[in-house]
Amino acid sequence: xxxALLQLSDVHAAxxxxxxxxGLDLEVGEGEVVVLLGANGAGKTTTLRAICxxxxxxxxxxxxxxxxxxxxxxxxxxQGIAHVPQGRGVFGxxxxxxxxxxxxxxxxxxxxxxxxxxxxxxxxPRLAERRTQLAGGMSGGEQQMLAVARGLMxxxxxxxxxxxxxxxxxxxxxxxxxxxxxxxxxxxxxxxIVEQNAELALSFAGRGYVLESGSIVLGGTAxxxxxxxxxxxxYLGY
Ligand code: ATP
Numbered sequence: 001x002x003x004a005l006l007q008l009s010d011v012h013a014a015x016x017x018x019x020x021x022x023g024l025d026l027e028v029g030e031g032e033v034v035v036l037l038g039a040n041g042a043g044k045t046t047t048l049r050a051i052c053x054x055x056x057x058x059x060x061x062x063x064x065x066x067x068x069x070x071x072x073x074x075x076x077x078x079q080g081i082a083h084v085p086q087g088r089g090v091f092g093x094x095x096x097x098x099x100x101x102x103x104x105x106x107x108x109x110x111x112x113x114x115x116x117x118x119x120x121x122x123x124x125p126r127l128a129e130r131r132t133q134l135a136g137g138m139s140g141g142e143q144q145m146l147a148v149a150r151g152l153m154x155x156x157x158x159x160x161x162x163x164x165x166x167x168x169x170x171x172x173x174x175x176x177x178x179x180x181x182x183x184x185x186x187x188x189x190x191x192x193i194v195e196q197n198a199e200l201a202l203s204f205a206g207r208g209y210v211l212e213s214g215s216i217v218l219g220g221t222a223x224x225x226x227x228x229x230x231x232x233x234x235y236l237g238y
Contacts, residue, residue, distance in 0.1 A: 003065055005030045005190050006051070006158055011059035013043075013050040020046045022214035023059075028158065033184050033191045035201040037225075038211035039234070044194040045086060047211065048160045051192075052076050052083050063158065078106055082151030086162040086194075090146050092136025096127050099135050099146055103153030113153070120149040123179055141172035145179070152183065159183075161193045165200070173197065177204050202226050 004027035013021040020043045028034045038044050050057040053073045061068040068076050077083070082103075090099050097117065104113045121128035124145045130138060135146055144164055151159055164180075165173040181204055183189055195201035202208055208225035210218040218228055225231055 003062070004028060005032075005064055006192065007060070007062045008047075008051070009060040009062075011047075011050055011057060011061060013046050013055045013057045015046075015055065020055075020214050021050060021057075024211070024215055026209055026216060026219070028190050028192050031184070031188050031190055032207065033180075033193065033205045035198075035205040035208045035222075036192060036194045036211060037198050037201070037208060037231075042211040043214045044211055045162055046214075048083060048085075048162055048192070048194060051160060052081065077154065080155070080157035081160060082154050082156035082158070083160045084147045084151045084162065084164065086166060090135040090143050090150065092134065094135060095132050096135055096138075096146055097131045099150050100127075100153050103150035106154055116153055116155070120152060123182060124149055139172075141168045141176065144168060144172075144176060148176070148180070148183075152187075152189070156189060159189050159191045161191060161195075163194055163196060165195060165197045173200065180204070198231075 006028040008024055008026040011021050011024040012019060024047060036044050036047060046055055049055045051061055053068060053071055053076045057069050059069065063079050063081065066079060091102065100117050107113055126142050127145055127149060130142065135143060164176060177200060180191065184191060193201060193205065202222040202225060205222050207220065208222055209216050210231055218225060218231060
């Protein structure tokens, strides 16, 4: 079988002396949407940080067969990964459009950049309406859409999303997930999503993993994960 787009094997990550990931294995196939679930503190955010070279990591993280461990974050991002961190992190004092241009920092194709800006305005009409508005003045949902669109401006193969629904009203979250689904389908961008809203995430993802104390305790298709009794009790509440 061909190697997955993203392949994590026996990954260990630590903040100083404190080991947070303990032998984690996980993969994301080309075009796939995979959700990473787990309790607070299980190491979900750290997993995304390990992929991007933002925490001391051992083991192997490969993107399309290329080893990422030991490389600086900027290099990793250039290989085709976009990381949308928790809390969004848009530049509040820049306009919507300026934020999108920042997302294209690694590109020189001016016409292509403009075409992509218009393309993401098509997917996220709220951003188009607010293109000259300062990002800091927008709602949480709008900032989250901007953070996703900004990540996509780098033309990634893989989008890493850290709790995109955090702090958003349910209706906005559904709109965002619908947009992510469209992006996955039409642009064939693969996604690894950390999400607290397990029900919603599993309805959208093809596969899921459950992380506990830094290693994977359950992995399978979304239906398999949803059907697991421990999983239902812990995360779905029924
Ligand atoms: P949450 O859902 O609460 O965000 P998580 O599964 O994403 O949790 P992580 O943020 O990966 O968990 O954190 C895993 C563990 O690592 C926690 O115990 C946390 O306190 C610790 N940790 C996270 N960041 C640091 C840091 N910069 N320095 C030291 N310890 C950290």
